[in-house]
Amino acid sequence: MPDGSCCNRLSLSDLLRREHGAVPLPSRLRRLARRSAPIVSAKLVLPDPSANTPPRSLGELTRCCFAVGGVAFVDDRVPFAMVDGNYIMEEFKEAKAAGTYAVNMDRIPMLSVDGKPVLGQSKSIERYVAGVCGLMGSSALEAAQIDMVGEHVRDIKDAFNKAKGANTLEAFLAEELGPKFLKPLDKVVGMLGQPGFAVGSKLSLAGLQIWQLATDFLAGNAAEAEKAMAGCDALKAVVAAVAANEKLQAWLAARPVTIF
Ligand SMILES: N[C@@H](CCC(=O)N[C@@H](CS)C(=O)NCC(=O)O)C(=O)O
Numbered sequence: 514m515p516d517g518s519c520c521n522r523l524s525l526s527d528l529l530r531r532e533h534g535a536v537p538l539p540s541r542l543r544r545l546a547r548r549s550a551p552i553v554s555a556k557l558v559l560p561d562p563s564a565n566t567p568p569r570s571l572g573e574l575t576r577c578c579f580a581v582g583g584v585a586f587v588d589d590r591v592p593f594a595m596v597d598g599n600y601i602m603e604e605f606k607e608a609k610a611a612g613t614y615a616v617n618m619d620r621i622p623m624l625s626v627d628g629k630p631v632l633g634q635s636k637s638i639e640r641y642v643a644g645v646c647g648l649m650g651s652s653a654l655e656a657a658q659i660d661m662v663g664e665h666v667r668d669i670k671d672a673f674n675k676a677k678g679a680n681t682l683e684a685f686l687a688e689e690l691g692p693k694f695l696k697p698l699d700k701v702v703g704m705l706g707q708p709g710f711a712v713g714s715k716l717s718l719a720g721l722q723i724w725q726l727a728t729d730f731l732a733g734n735a736a737e738a739e740k741a742m743a744g745c746d747a748l749k750a751v752v753a754a755v756a757a758n759e760k761l762q763a764w765l766a767a768r769p770v771t772i773f
Contacts, residue, residue: 523572523579523638524587524625571635572622575642577721580764582646590769591621636663643718650713658705658712662719665701666726669694673730686734691741698723699745706747709754716758723748724755 579586593602609619617623617633624632624641632638640660643649649656672694676685702723705712711719727748731738742749755761 522589522591522621522623522625522630523575523642524589524628570622572638574718574721574725575622575624575635575638576768577725577761577764578639578642578646578648578718581716581721581758581760582642582648583760584642584646589625636667639663639718643721648716648718648721650717651715655713655717659717659719662698662701662705662711663722665698666719666722669698669726670730682734686737686741690738691743691745695741695745695748699748702751703747706751708747709750711751716755720751720755721761723751727752728756 576586576588591602591605591608593600593605595601605621608614613630614620614623614633616630620633622633622635622638623630624638626632632641640649640663643659644656648659650659669690672689673682673685676682676689702711706720707714711717711723727738727742
């Protein structure tokens, strides 16, 4: 499955602990954080227990933000099974019928706060959670620049997926990915961030998005991606700095193994 696949309800209802971050938590969540103990739960039916590919669902970058920000969260995954190549998601079907995901037009991922489903759209969730976790820069302008870099990354993924759909991926990787996308993005990051940072001088959602693009999204085309990245020193420094983050590394080691 391509990046952009299913399937999580991320819950902030048990937002318990916050160690870093420029954006203060609402006082109600701060009270919750003081009185609760960390809970992280994952319900997942693995269709193929031997599958060993990294999770790349629409909720994964949000989980990475929580991890890097030191904010405990409930990792509540919709169970599914695969039968004859089809995804069977009975619990999801029932929850949809009950209106659980209505605010997100009956789709997931969904963020719940205080037990209430309040936010859908993976990118909106990412930006909100990144703010809570102190990953949206040091000013309103930096927040907007982080948002912009995220949209640049989205454009690159869209172009990749379009080429894949049109069976022109090979040409895209060889002729367009570097000159048309990665090199211009390298320039952006060189202009906006200190060495090792996508924007400003702090780890941000934009850095995580660049890291995810380089290490996960393009993982199936690693050799071509490496060629396309030649000379993109600012991007490479961001990827290396994010990959060196110890909290992120701990999450990567602890996260459940899933097929996407
Ligand atoms: N643009 C949305 C896409 C959400 C989406 O398409 N979710 C899929 C699962 S990956 C879904 O819930 N589809 C409805 C269904 O399967 O009935 C986002 O980024 O969150």
